Amino acid sequence: MPWFTDILNAVVLMCNFMIVPALSYGSQLALGALAVTLVYSVLRFANFAQGDTMAFATVVTILSTWVLQNSGISFGFMPTAILAMPIAVIACLAYVLLIDKFVYEYYRNQNSKPITIVMASVGVMFITGGIVRFVLGPSHQIFSDGARFIITTREFKEMTGLSEGLAIKTSQFLTVTIAIMLVGFVFYFLQKTKTGKAMRAYSDNENLALLSGIDPAKVVRVTWILVAVLTTIAGVLYGLDKGFMAISYHQLLLPTFAAVIVGGIGSPIGAIVGGFVISFSELTMTYAYKKFLIYLLPEALEPSGLVQFLSTEYKFAISFVILVIVLLLRPTGIFKGKVI
Amino acid sequence: MAYLSGENITAAYDYSVPILNDCSVEVNKGELAVIVGPNGAGKSTVMKVLLGMLKQSKGSVMLEGKDISKLSVQKRITLGLAFVPQTDNVFPTMTVEENLEMGAFLRTDDISKTMEEVYELFPILYERSNQLVGQLSGGQRQQAAFGRAMMTKPTVMLLDEPTAGVSPIVMDEIFGNILRLKKSGRAVLMVEQNAKQALTIADKGYVLVSGSNEHTGTGKELIADPVVRKSFLGG
Amino acid sequence: MNQYKARLFISFSMMILLLLLVGFFQSWALCLTIVNLCLISAIMALGVNIQWGYAGLFNVGIMGFAALGGMSVVLISKNSVPEALQAGGLKMFIALFILAATVAAAVYLHKKFQRKSLVILTILIGYFITRYFYSDASQSIESVNPALTGYLGGLGLPVLFSWIAGGFLAAAAAWLIGKITLGLRTDYLAIATLGISEIILAVIKNEDWMVRGVKNVTSIPRPVPYEIDLQQTAWFQDMIAKFYSKSLDILPVADQAAALKDYISEASILMVKLSYTGLFTSVLLLLIILATLALNSPWGRMIRAIRDNETAASAMGKDITKRHLQIFVIGSAIVGVAGAMLVTYDGQFTPGSYIPLRFTFLIWVMVIVGGSGNNLGSVIGGFVIWFLWIMAEPVGFWLADLSTSFLNSENFFRQHLLEHAQYIRLIFMGLVLLLVMRFSPDGILPETNKKL
Numbered sequence A: 001m002p003w004f005t006d007i008l009n010a011v012v013l014m015c016n017f018m019i020v021p022a023l024s025y026g027s028q029l030a031l032g033a034l035a036v037t038l039v040y041s042v043l044r045f046a047n048f049a050q051g052d053t054m055a056f057a058t059v060v061t062i063l064s065t066w067v068l069q070n071s072g073i074s075f076g077f078m079p080t081a082i083l084a085m086p087i088a089v090i091a092c093l094a095y096v097l098l099i100d101k102f103v104y105e106y107y108r109n110q111n112s113k114p115i116t117i118v119m120a121s122v123g124v125m126f127i128t129g130g131i132v133r134f135v136l137g138p139s140h141q142i143f144s145d146g147a148r149f150i151i152t153t154r155e156f157k158e159m160t161g162l163s164e165g166l167a168i169k170t171s172q173f174l175t176v177t178i179a180i181m182l183v184g185f186v187f188y189f190l191q192k193t194k195t196g197k198a199m200r201a202y203s204d205n206e207n208l209a210l211l212s213g214i215d216p217a218k219v220v221r222v223t224w225i226l227v228a229v230l231t232t233i234a235g236v237l238y239g240l241d242k243g244f245m246a247i248s249y250h251q252l253l254l255p256t257f258a259a260v261i262v263g264g265i266g267s268p269i270g271a272i273v274g275g276f277v278i279s280f281s282e283l284t285m286t287y288a289y290k291k292f293l294i295y296l297l298p299e300a301l302e303p304s305g306l307v308q309f310l311s312t313e314y315k316f317a318i319s320f321v322i323l324v325i326v327l328l329l330r331p332t333g334i335f336k337g338k339v340i
Numbered sequence B: 001m002a003y004l005s006g007e008n009i010t011a012a013y014d015y016s017v018p019i020l021n022d023c024s025v026e027v028n029k030g031e032l033a034v035i036v037g038p039n040g041a042g043k044s045t046v047m048k049v050l051l052g053m054l055k056q057s058k059g060s061v062m063l064e065g066k067d068i069s070k071l072s073v074q075k076r077i078t079l080g081l082a083f084v085p086q087t088d089n090v091f092p093t094m095t096v097e098e099n100l101e102m103g104a105f106l107r108t109d110d111i112s113k114t115m116e117e118v119y120e121l122f123p124i125l126y127e128r129s130n131q132l133v134g135q136l137s138g139g140q141r142q143q144a145a146f147g148r149a150m151m152t153k154p155t156v157m158l159l160d161e162p163t164a165g166v167s168p169i170v171m172d173e174i175f176g177n178i179l180r181l182k183k184s185g186r187a188v189l190m191v192e193q194n195a196k197q198a199l200t201i202a203d204k205g206y207v208l209v210s211g212s213n214e215h216t217g218t219g220k221e222l223i224a225d226p227v228v229r230k231s232f233l234g235g
Numbered sequence C: 001m002n003q004y005k006a007r008l009f010i011s012f013s014m015m016i017l018l019l020l021l022v023g024f025f026q027s028w029a030l031c032l033t034i035v036n037l038c039l040i041s042a043i044m045a046l047g048v049n050i051q052w053g054y055a056g057l058f059n060v061g062i063m064g065f066a067a068l069g070g071m072s073v074v075l076i077s078k079n080s081v082p083e084a085l086q087a088g089g090l091k092m093f094i095a096l097f098i099l100a101a102t103v104a105a106a107v108y109l110h111k112k113f114q115r116k117s118l119v120i121l122t123i124l125i126g127y128f129i130t131r132y133f134y135s136d137a138s139q140s141i142e143s144v145n146p147a148l149t150g151y152l153g154g155l156g157l158p159v160l161f162s163w164i165a166g167g168f169l170a171a172a173a174a175w176l177i178g179k180i181t182l183g184l185r186t187d188y189l190a191i192a193t194l195g196i197s198e199i200i201l202a203v204i205k206n207e208d209w210m211v212r213g214v215k216n217v218t219s220i221p222r223p224v225p226y227e228i229d230l231q232q233t234a235w236f237q238d239m240i241a242k243f244y245s246k247s248l249d250i251l252p253v254a255d256q257a258a259a260l261k262d263y264i265s266e267a268s269i270l271m272v273k274l275s276y277t278g279l280f281t282s283v284l285l286l287l288i289i290l291a292t293l294a295l296n297s298p299w300g301r302m303i304r305a306i307r308d309n310e311t312a313a314s315a316m317g318k319d320i321t322k323r324h325l326q327i328f329v330i331g332s333a334i335v336g337v338a339g340a341m342l343v344t345y346d347g348q349f350t351p352g353s354y355i356p357l358r359f360t361f362l363i364w365v366m367v368i369v370g371g372s373g374n375n376l377g378s379v380i381g382g383f384v385i386w387f388l389w390i391m392a393e394p395v396g397f398w399l400a401d402l403s404t405s406f407l408n409s410e411n412f413f414r415q416h417l418l419e420h421a422q423y424i425r426l427i428f429m430g431l432v433l434l435l436v437m438r439f440s441p442d443g444i445l446p447e448t449n450k451k452l
């Protein structure tokens, strides 16, 4: 049944180059978007420093990884960076709390317009970007070690006898599993714990939360803790997957915001869904379908070009177009976030 | 001596002209006191001063004979004050039950008894306990707001225009609820736009104009007073 | 008011003094270069100030609008490449035409029938037809002498036209963004401008057929004479000879000719820069006059009324979104003009040099430090911050060097610090922004007519 193997090959090909990468990239975006949405709903501003803060946490991870590697510590088949992550979470938390104390707290107490705080966050973005480049420079760094693959294309081919292989990188596997666990934890926290509920209450109605005796300072602190955890993990997973480069972290801002707005600004579940909407759109639009179609179409119809909707250089454009479509058709996003 | 009283209060927002001038209100347990008056008279401001959301420049707030003027909002809430604001008085994206839990945020003891009491008082809330408050009707939402405020087991309930913007049927329902609150032994102080109805069920009434007590008396007296009738109750 | 005048006087005279110091102690050529870039920065800051100071619109995509202005310089002033036009011009034109037609049709169908399926179908068909013509055209164009051209070239018009064209191009992009996001949450505009500027840059860098992408476009024609031409012009030679007659006279006759030649070549450089200074100053003055007139017109009063109290203004029936759109388009157009001026001054278009730090962030710092809402504030902000920016690099390096001078030169820490000293500037500017926002939100020159 050659046509059947052809279909199987096509499916495997699609999984290998599109679905697996999209799942892993989508998880990374989702974690970042969740952080942005939390800051948005509790602190009420769009945090432009998100991408660069992710870079900051990743830099700390990379430095700690180097130290660990130099002292001969490793984590088996897992990347050493996973061991370094707790240190980075703490550093990132200290950093965001410091920024909150010296920058955002003032505007919060002044009841400033959200756009003023957004602007302050742009200032923070540049300072953070400066620190990141000052410490590690602007170049590309690879810091993943351990086993690179859970399963390689060759192993897969031998196992199945197909001519297409499916490779799963350790980083991709880690990304998806850690993301699922983390998102699960965040949702449990928000839905079931008293502090989590207090956060939601504060986000819903600040004044009434005060009248109910909820301490805003504590809510803000807990929010930053969650943000630091999400940001660090998102940053490290992205870096393990694609390598670290200051500018590419900065540029994650657009797809992250797009994910938040598509899902519905302020809605945690929306942020997750939005992350995957963006990642799958990006990959479906920039994937070259040539080989895929060769498997599926009769020889006479085989395509000559790459059959790619957009070249990968335009992946920002995809986030942007999705953003625009959402703003035009349903400004509240999929899960009805806050509009004004 | 009244259970809760604001005595000779003068207060201002920021540094502007005083909104309240030597204004006094009081309410006892098992009693319903109503503040009426034109828009902008300072009715909501009285509530804020009693709660400590706005500091008075003169006068004092007394609870059971103790001066609580210097205490924070949260402290006053633990002492038994509860407030249902005029607008935005629920957490719309949380369930009814979660709203009640948030009302009891400061409590460390078992809150299930209190929750049962609230559900007994407002059976509809029990039916809707897992629904988002934002999806409830206006009257039900108002009940959720009362319920949230009752979760601290307050001895005094301050209600700011509980019937604003609801239909006449719902208004009767809400007044019914307020009477039930009062019968349960609490002190209820309420600001009301529907002055006539409110004064009919009130034990005590205050007519506030430009931040000062213009008329004071029992509900019946005020309704009977021709001056009050003419200027505030529409004849 | 008097205090304001004093601030105005002091800040401008301090700035002039600083620039003169550079002239006396370093070189006049450097001084003029700084002045010219200060002028361009001031114009960009003016554009952003109109958006932020007049209407509270936060534009995080200044870079994109400046790049559009820069691109228009190439499109207007470079000569066309006939071979490329021959090879793919017509097809590219058809592709662009179909693209435009598709968008128009999609919008029309959406408005008329509200049927999403119809709109999507139209877009898909339009996309494939466009794509068919486009791939062919771009390939043929880019393969025409790729080392030198590989693009369609421009219209071959005088470069000054491109300043206007740059304004229009930026305005068009701003209109599109504004149309979509204004009237929604205020931060959507910020996010959308960030996005559009990244896309503009991606297009410029990747569509080689248009402005050569990262291969850069050099030798852009000038609006002012070339140094070589000046040096050979009789009146210029005479003028310099006269100007330096005293110092020339004391030299031995044999050396006089050589010395004069040096003077002339030095002077020609200054002369060119001065001509730019004159041009840029005229544009800046013109824009300030127009902006001030507009701000004090009934239209300007309405704009400020809206900014100070949106709720009241909308209650009075003012169409806020429409006014905001006007403001946003005007401000972006000014940024576009400045972007075109910058590329004209550089004489080359290098897409790789567009980084948000230099084009978005620095301009923001200028507006905030200068005093948002005050046009002269933007000017002084543009001057002060550009000056600091230029000076901060050597100073940062010097500080890094000095603070680690006790370490030996191979020391890892010292080397790292020296290599990365440039990023200290970034941190420093970020701190300046945050500190001014926090402790002196009015900036150097506070807005004078804050309340109506």
Ligand SMILES: Nc1ncnc2c1ncn2[C@@H]1O[C@H](COP(=O)(O)OP(=O)(O)O)[C@@H](O)[C@H]1O
Binding pocket: B013, B014, B019, B037, B038, B039, B040, B041, B042, B043, B044, B045, B046
């Ligand atoms: N937060 C505030 N800041 C400044 N002024 C306020 C504030 N809240 C109310 N006011 C002013 O205080 C006066 C009384 O308001 P309020 O107590 O709400 O009146 P009422 O509830 O009787 O309608 C009004 O003139 C109002 O404009």
Ligand SMILES: [Mg+2]
Binding pocket: B043, B044, B045, B086, B160
């Ligand atoms: Mg009121």
